[in-house]
Amino acid sequence: MALVTAVTLGLCCLGLLLWWKIHVPSNLPSNLPKIPVYVSLLGLWSDLGQDEIYDRWLRKPLEQHGAVRFWFAGRWSILVTKPQYLTDLFRNENIYAKAGNQKKIPWSVLASLLGDNIISSHGDNWRLYTSIMKPGMTKRNFDCRPLVNKSRKLVELLLQAQSRTAAGKGVMINPFILRYAISVMGQSFLDIDFQCLEDQENPILEIQTTIKRSIFKPFYMNFPVADKYPALFPSRKRAFTLVKRFESLLCELIRDRPRTGSEKKHQSGNDQVVHMLEQALKEGKITEKQYRDNLKITFIVAHENTQLLLNSMFYQIGIDQQVQDKLRDEINATRVANPAADTVNKLPYLTSVIYELLRLYPPISQLTNRVAESDALLGDTVPVPANTYIGWNAYGVHTSSANWGPNAKDFIPERWGSSVEEMQLKFRRDTIRGTFIPFNAHMRKCLGQAFVLLQMKIAVFVLVRSTRWKVDQGYKLKLPGAGVLAPVGCRIVFEEIEVRGQVPEAESADDGVSLYDCGDL
Numbered sequence: 298m299a300l301v302t303a304v305t306l307g308l309c310c311l312g313l314l315l316w317w318k319i320h321v322p323s324n325l326p327s328n329l330p331k332i333p334v335y336v337s338l339l340g341l342w343s344d345l346g347q348d349e350i351y352d353r354w355l356r357k358p359l360e361q362h363g364a365v366r367f368w369f370a371g372r373w374s375i376l377v378t379k380p381q382y383l384t385d386l387f388r389n390e391n392i393y394a395k396a397g398n399q400k401k402i403p404w405s406v407l408a409s410l411l412g413d414n415i416i417s418s419h420g421d422n423w424r425l426y427t428s429i430m431k432p433g434m435t436k437r438n439f440d441c442r443p444l445v446n447k448s449r450k451l452v453e454l455l456l457q458a459q460s461r462t463a464a465g466k467g468v469m470i471n472p473f474i475l476r477y478a479i480s481v482m483g484q485s486f487l488d489i490d491f492q493c494l495e496d497q498e499n500p501i502l503e504i505q506t507t508i509k510r511s512i513f514k515p516f517y518m519n520f521p522v523a524d525k526y527p528a529l530f531p532s533r534k535r536a537f538t539l540v541k542r543f544e545s546l547l548c549e550l551i552r553d554r555p556r557t558g559s560e561k562k563h564q565s566g567n568d569q570v571v572h573m574l575e576q577a578l579k580e581g582k583i584t585e586k587q588y589r590d591n592l593k594i595t596f597i598v599a600h601e602n603t604q605l606l607l608n609s610m611f612y613q614i615g616i617d618q619q620v621q622d623k624l625r626d627e628i629n630a631t632r633v634a635n636p637a638a639d640t641v642n643k644l645p646y647l648t649s650v651i652y653e654l655l656r657l658y659p660p661i662s663q664l665t666n667r668v669a670e671s672d673a674l675l676g677d678t679v680p681v682p683a684n685t686y687i688g689w690n691a692y693g694v695h696t697s698s699a700n701w702g703p704n705a706k707d708f709i710p711e712r713w714g715s716s717v718e719e720m721q722l723k724f725r726r727d728t729i730r731g732t733f734i735p736f737n738a739h740m741r742k743c744l745g746q747a748f749v750l751l752q753m754k755i756a757v758f759v760l761v762r763s764t765r766w767k768v769d770q771g772y773k774l775k776l777p778g779a780g781v782l783a784p785v786g787c788r789i790v791f792e793e794i795e796v797r798g799q800v801p802e803a804e805s806a807d808d809g810v811s812l813y814d815c816g817d818l
Contacts, residue, residue, distance in 0.1 A: 321366055321373050324682040329375065330358035331366045339778060340515030346776030347662060351693055359693055364679050367688065370402065371521050374665050374686035375679070378693040380700065380731035382676040386667060386687060387731070387739040393687060394419040395741060396668040401686065405524040406512055406536045410543070412590030415744075416598065417666065426591060427744075429577045433486065433570035434744040441637045443484040444752055448759035450494045451477040456764065459791040467769030467788030474607045476502060478600035481752060486599050487571045487592075489554040501550060504543050512536050515778065544589055547596060570595055602660045602749050605783040607756060609658035612784040613708055614650070615768040620710065624650060624761050641754035645717050649710035651753050652724060655735040656701070657708055659691035662782035691734050692782060700732040765792045
């Protein structure tokens with residue numbers, strides 16, 4: 298009898314604890330629709346993609362009200378898609394502060410992985426990191442030669458893989474894209490060639506692949522409290538160990554990298570982000586932990602957006618041969634073999650395709666990384682209690698018929714205009730209005746967006762000029778259930794194209810990209 302009583306009391310306590318964790322706080326605005334908790338947990342048992350989840354449970358209430366009460370990462374928050382609310386959210390950093398995992402769930406594996414960094418920090422730390430790193434992320438001239446060379450190596454590897462694949466069957470593209478993205482990131486921001494394209498058993502590649510596969514589990518993303526108890530969850534103990542291994546390996550590789558002499562190229566000695574971080578550490582402006590955290594976030598973010606977007610590009614252009622052919626005609630008409638920024642930034646159709654990819658496949662589709670510093674009124678309409686977390690859904694914003702018309706869910710590059718100047722103006726205008734937010738907006742917009750645009754243009758230029766591809770007939774589009782947005786497990790069938798009559802463009806160490814040319818300002 299005593300045992301039954303103890304078990305009953307235990308279950309009651311567990312039930313009360315569960316209720317306390319998932320009940321909606323009374324101070325959240327009751328006039329906003331409440332999305333059922335199970336919607337956030339669908340990734341635990343369902344293979345529904347986030348596009349399907351959004352259309353079924355989120356689109357109607359969000360398009361009607363502009364904001365909903367939404368449960369994620371162990372707490373209730375407010376999720377918004379209304380442009381009026383978004384512009385207020387992004388403009389007022391002093392009211393709606395950036396709050397990354399180091400503040401939201403400081404005990405977690407994610408907080409250990411990402412730390413306090415230029416993206417997630419707020420206030421004095423953010424201003425410090427920005428003053429150090431921004432010049433290396435937004436400089437007017439990026440060397441395009443690593444982008445071209447690595448893109449050609451990617452083409453070579455994809456064609457080799459296709460030659461080893463059964464006739465009519467496609468190549469799994471994501472592993473190759475990951476290797477490419479890390480290689481370009483290393484050469485452009487960390488002054489190191491990780492040689493991931495040349496060596497598929499590269500240690501940094503292996504550990505990064507393992508991290509992506511093991512850390513971002515739906516259960517732990519929804520119940521991060523489990524990370525407090527690694528003794529009860531052995532997989533989280535292994536995850537903490539994996540994060541430490543990654544940090545140690547990355548810092549060791551950066552410390553021992555061959556010096557290319559680029560540190561001496563400029564009087565300041567700070568050409569790339571890594572040089573700036575090293576100099577700041579040497580001068581005592583940042584601590585060792587701050588140096589390591591910002592090194593890690595540079596590694597992760599500077600390759601992940603491109604990796605995701607290239608996956609989407611291969612799929613979308615692979616199912617739409619007319620777009621691919623039109624791109625190829627425009628690219629071949631340049632008669633250029635070695636594209637520089639000046640070449641790709643003048644191509645209107647290429648520009649419109651990249652913008653439309655960002656609209657329909659925003660790499661980071663949903664984030665909840667703002668917190669109200671005090672009681673506030675979002676968009677002069679929605680009361681937000683202090684310490685409430687606020688998130689946004691870029692996929693919902695970009696596929697709303699109110700923002701983009703009745704064909705908002707269709708891939709139509711022509712919607713951006715006919716000239717590069719017209720497209721750039723629309724890019725800037727819609728970003729300011731809060732209807733186009735793949736890189737966030739206003740004060741905290743992504744500092745690396747100009748580089749992502751340049752890298753995508755050059756990669757697509759080289760790929761389309763050298764190959765023709767289509768999606769494997771057996772592949773059906775599958776998007777992840779939450780978080781990042783890109784086709785999962787996509788297989789592509791490649792065919793090599795013989796290139797004729799191309800006139801090589803003179804290479805220059807100063808080939809670069811103007812931020813204004815990329816349309817990000």
